[in-house]
Amino acid sequence: MSTAEETAGGEAQAWGEVTPDAARRLLIAAVEAFAERGYHATTTRDIAGRAGMSPAALYIHYKTKEELLHRISRIGHEKALEILRTASRREGSATERLADAVSSFVRWHAGGRTTARVVQYELDSLGPDARAEILALRRQVDGEVRGIIEEGARSGEFEVVDVHGTTLAVLSLCIDVARWFNVDGPRTPEQVGELYADLVLRMVGAQGPAA
Amino acid sequence: MSTAEETAGGEAQAWGEVTPDAARRLLIAAVEAFAERGYHATTTRDIAGRAGMSPAALYIHYKTKEELLHRISRIGHEKALEILRTASRREGSATERLADAVSSFVRWHAGGRTTARVVQYELDSLGPDARAEILALRRQVDGEVRGIIEEGARSGEFEVVDVHGTTLAVLSLCIDVARWFNVDGPRTPEQVGELYADLVLRMVGAQGPAA
DNA sequence: GCCGAAGGTGAGCGAGCGCTTAGCGTGGCC
DNA sequence: GGCCACGCTAAGCGCTCGCTCACCTTCGGC
Known part of the structure; x- marks a missing residue:
């Protein structure tokens, strides 16, 4: 290599x-x-x-x-969306699906830190049209996570006061991994994914074990 | 004005x-x-x-x-450190102090989003010497939060498996507020501070009410 | 074996960058 | 009232930027 x-x-x-x-x-x-x-x-x-x-x-x-950044950003966001959709649409409880979504989303941000950094932090460098296109993808990303949390709250699996705010916080937590994660650091992407899945389940007040 | x-x-x-x-x-x-x-x-x-x-x-x-950025970054980090120190050293339980630290730290990142953005996201634009100085301040910031979480874990107030990882996640959550917070959005800095204090207490498995 | 398309290079354009310098206006001091 | 130190400006230096253009090489089709 x-x-x-x-x-x-x-x-x-x-x-x-x-x-x-x-x-x-x-x-x-x-x-x-x-x-x-x-x-x-x-x-x-x-x-x-x-x-x-x-x-x-x-x-x-x-x-x-700028076209280079646009292409990178679109492909990256589509990949992120695909990851969340896969986790969101599998079978299982809201707890299981949220844990799956967070751990795989975090793994992507940590393991693909180089790409994720560009995708998440260089958005403002795009022109208005390209930015609008990417923002539409981000709203879909948001929707996937909010969907799981809403379901868990409705079924009584979760105990969430502010669904929108909690969704924002969960996504924010995952995305920021791209800022601080260090490949030479003590944690593997898998370990961070597991830790974060646990923390997020606590945030939404999930009852019982994840798997 | x-x-x-x-x-x-x-x-x-x-x-x-x-x-x-x-x-x-x-x-x-x-x-x-x-x-x-x-x-x-x-x-x-x-x-x-x-x-x-x-x-x-x-x-x-x-x-x-670059000297402008350096000055901004140092003053900003000193302010952030002061906020966390104040919360960390007040009297009260670890739960109370962690809630105070998170809500005031978040208020600063949301209300002073303009400053916080520069302070938190333009670090890499500094030269090696300046960056090293700022990184030392960041380690102190980290230490203040870790101190509270360690204490709560030791006293049994919190239920934390990975103190270092959880500290990282808590700080990450607060800092990322500067990226997404919108002054014209639906939430005030105070509301985000309260929401986040609640979420963080859940993350550390704090027993009972905050105040 | 010639030909055109596809994919590459070396040189360099106009513009805008961080920063410098020579000189101007003004307010405080004797 | 003369003088100078200080804060500031107009002009512009040297450089590097994103990007272009004239030309070169390679290679499949006939």
């Missing part, structure tokens, strides 16, 4: 849908650079250099630097 | 220690600009313009643009 593949490349299977090969390499290079330095501090020369190409090559595959 | 004072200026009393007047106006302008666009996307011309001065005036009071 090459050096590049040890960071965003470790998450590279997620970018399998991007073709041709050069376009995918540029996209992965952009994810790494944006995550490290932020969108505005990243130069097109840096992105092209990481992908082993000249600065001009970038513009064969992408119209602007 | 002027337009400028409605954003970072609403938090302006916090910058009272900065003199002379022109230096303070530049600092407040920088806080607003950094919070809106991010450090790297903010130009020195923008900062000076917001303060009603020419671009060159900035360099009479500050050596570089």
